[in-house]
Amino acid sequence: MVGSLNMDLVARAPRLPKPGETLAGHAFAQVPGGKGGNQAVAAARLGAQVAMLGCIGDDPNGATLRQGLEAESIDCTALGTSASPTGVALIIVDDGSQNAIVIVAGSNADVTPATIAGNETLLATADVIVCQLETPPDTVRAALAAGRRLGKTTILNPAPAANALPDDWFALVDYLIPNELEAATLSGIEIATPDDARRAAVALRQKGARNVIVTLGSQGVFALLGDGAGEHIGAPTVQAVDTTAAGDTFIGGFAAELARGRPVPAAIAFGQRAAAVAVTREGAQPSIPHRSEIAE
Structure with missing residues (x-):
């Protein structure tokens, strides 16, 4: 896992505040997070051997x-320490389980291309390499x-995606896994329905990504695999409480199953x-289940 910590x-409030508004919240918690850390924990709990390549503050x-x-039991030999403060995320969760997040990168900005080069021996032992966009783009x-x-399987979760990715990135990605907002940013196609997700996925595959999986929250995912036409796969129906780490859990579980050699449709499910x-x-991390909790 290459990524942020x-x-x-986390503050819970009846709804998300409007610009300039102060709301009274009704709960607060301080918990480990970061997309890299969340996905590492998810992959580990869901059956993979995981190493974390990133940076924290002292x-x-x-x-x-x-x-x-x-x-x-995550290997932290490639987890560096810098003079910058550890990254933080300020998260508001409303009573409808939607969230708004502001990230301050801190030490995550100190993960550099030289960090990658210095840990290539570790990367060579991996089956799957997972990245997000909470560390510097060059990294x-x-x-x-x-x-x-x-020759490793590469997964890119393009989050957060504020701008389109450089064209030369796509050919480096085996599985591009954006949510609907990120897919819209990367493709220029607004997404409200699974068919919109299909059109966005086709556009991203045309840019060079080998496979595109657009996560759609309660609507499931749209998976465009290889040269296929793609398929909308509905999500299990549950009563949501907090969606903060849902995408990270999906990616960790998907990566863990790929590393086990499972077929891609089974890994998605x-x-x-x-x-x-x-x-x-x-x-975030407290919500991530262990493999024993997942129905086969």
Whole structure:
């Protein structure tokens, strides 16, 4: 896993505030997070052997994040420490289980292409390399390029996606996994329905991604695999409490199943079942289930 580690500061409120508005919240929690950390924990709990390549600050938040990863038996030999403060995410969750998030990168910005080059021996031992966009773009590209050069399966979760990706990234990606907002940003196609997701996925495959899986929340996923026509796969029906780590849980479960050699459709279905459990619980990493909790 190449990616970010944040301490999440989570407030629950009746609804998301409007610009300039102050709302009274009714709960607060401080929990380990960051898309890289969340996906690493998800993959580990869901059956994979995981190594984390990232950076934390030399501060209490960083120590807590490292201890949390080690408690999940995640290899932290490539987890660096910098003088920058550990990254944080400010999260508001409303009573409808939707969220709004502001991220301050902190030490995540200190993961550089040189970090990737210095850990290529570790990357060579991986079956699957997973990246997100909460570390510097040059670093993400270096990790994907290393994965392609080493013959590894590469997964890119393009989150957060504020702009289109450079064209030369797509050929480095085996599985591009955006949500509907990220897919819209990358493709220029607004997404409200699974058919919209199909059109966006086709556009992203034409840019060079080998496979595109657009996650659609409660509507499931649209999977465009290889040269196929694509398929909309509905999500399990559950009562959601907090959707914060749903996408990260899906990606961790999907990656874990790929690493086990499972067929892609089975890996997608497993990731969906894991995410369905996660949304019934509060928090990011605390919500992520273990493999024993997922129905086969």
